[in-house]
Amino acid sequence: MRYKKLGNTDIHISQLCLGSMTWGTQNTLKDAIEQIDYSLDQGVNIIDTAEMYPTTPLSADTYGKTEEIIGQWLNQSGKRDQVIIASKVAGNGPKWIDNGADISGAKIRKSLEGSLKRLQTDYIDLYQLHWPNRGSYHFRQSWTFNPVKQDKKVFLEHVAEVLETLHALVLEGKIRHIGLSNESCWGTSQFLSYAEQHNLPRVVTVQNEYSLLQRLFDLDFAELAHNEQVGLLAFSPLACGMLTGKYDNDALPEGSRRSISHNLTGRYSEKSIPAMTRYIALAREHNLEPAQMALAWCMTRPFMASVIFGATTMEQLKTNLGAAKLTLGEDVLSGIAQIHRDFPIPM
Numbered sequence: 001m002r003y004k005k006l007g008n009t010d011i012h013i014s015q016l017c018l019g020s021m022t023w024g025t026q027n028t029l030k031d032a033i034e035q036i037d038y039s040l041d042q043g044v045n046i047i048d049t050a051e052m053y054p055t056t057p058l059s060a061d062t063y064g065k066t067e068e069i070i071g072q073w074l075n076q077s078g079k080r081d082q083v084i085i086a087s088k089v090a091g092n093g094p095k096w097i098d099n100g101a102d103i104s105g106a107k108i109r110k111s112l113e114g115s116l117k118r119l120q121t122d123y124i125d126l127y128q129l130h131w132p133n134r135g136s137y138h139f140r141q142s143w144t145f146n147p148v149k150q151d152k153k154v155f156l157e158h159v160a161e162v163l164e165t166l167h168a169l170v171l172e173g174k175i176r177h178i179g180l181s182n183e184s185c186w187g188t189s190q191f192l193s194y195a196e197q198h199n200l201p202r203v204v205t206v207q208n209e210y211s212l213l214q215r216l217f218d219l220d221f222a223e224l225a226h227n228e229q230v231g232l233l234a235f236s237p238l239a240c241g242m243l244t245g246k247y248d249n250d251a252l253p254e255g256s257r258r259s260i261s262h263n264l265t266g267r268y269s270e271k272s273i274p275a276m277t278r279y280i281a282l283a284r285e286h287n288l289e290p291a292q293m294a295l296a297w298c299m300t301r302p303f304m305a306s307v308i309f310g311a312t313t314m315e316q317l318k319t320n321l322g323a324a325k326l327t328l329g330e331d332v333l334s335g336i337a338q339i340h341r342d343f344p345i346p347m
Helices: 029-041 065-077 105-119 152-171 185-198 220-228 272-285 290-299 314-325 330-342
Strands: 003-005 012-014 016-019 046-048 084-089 124-129 175-181 203-209 231-235 304-309
Touching: 003 304, 012 016, 012 304, 016 029, 016 314, 029 065, 029 314, 065 084, 065 105, 084 105, 105 124, 105 152, 124 152, 124 203, 152 175, 152 185, 175 185, 185 203, 185 220, 203 220, 220 231, 272 290, 272 330, 290 304, 290 314, 290 330
Parallel strands: 016 046, 016 304, 046 084, 084 124, 124 175, 175 203, 203 231, 231 304
Antiparallel strands: 003 012
């Protein structure tokens, strides 16, 4: 397992990050503990979660269950100092989370206290805003994204309030570093600019979707990541299982994500299936596990802080972790580049 210094912090994180959003629905406490213990044995040192998890499916009845499971593991294992915990404050949306309130200073404090209690810890290493109040182009919203109704003054006031609150929480020892999620390049730049002007906590990561099938990060955001030392925490690097081969020929495995969300939140479509098929065929042509190829490729990206992977079975977990030992040859990388030219934005 390789590690990378996280921005300008004193933290080094593993190139693979253990995702947790199935814990509490598709996975039990026992499953989660087995996944965590095995992943740590393989060198993983970061777990990503959120107050709204699990999401498979998302419901009021399971809200907070994932953090509770991680908290039980932390309490039982005594390994708090061996793992980096990343969590997120939810924004406007689900009514069962603070009545669907926007992210604000008060909301951050309230949500953080809830997360700390569920996680049974005094601090969170990386605290992230799950999505921006003003909306975003993520989750297939890029086709209709229109920022003309955004109010810059309101947003900049929000940035100031959020950073001042997070600064206070850093001073109180309740969080160590901050990140964003489902953000844009411009939005991230505003947080960075205000922090620099006022000597406030600096954004060190942005957690956006990234995979062979979703490469919006490659352009402006890649430039910002390089110049500002903001690493990408890539979520859905396997496109919800599409890049593993399990949905070949429109297969629908029992208990899979597609059995819960048939089109995988808009990912699985007539435009993306041909690209998926090509990437899987490329992997098999070179005797590679498709999932390992997809993850290993993500890890080659220069802006990558860590690649978040999830699993519902130990077999899947072990396969995914195997990507850490895989080096892709030039023939494979050339094949990936050609498929990307043929299918630049398949989702």
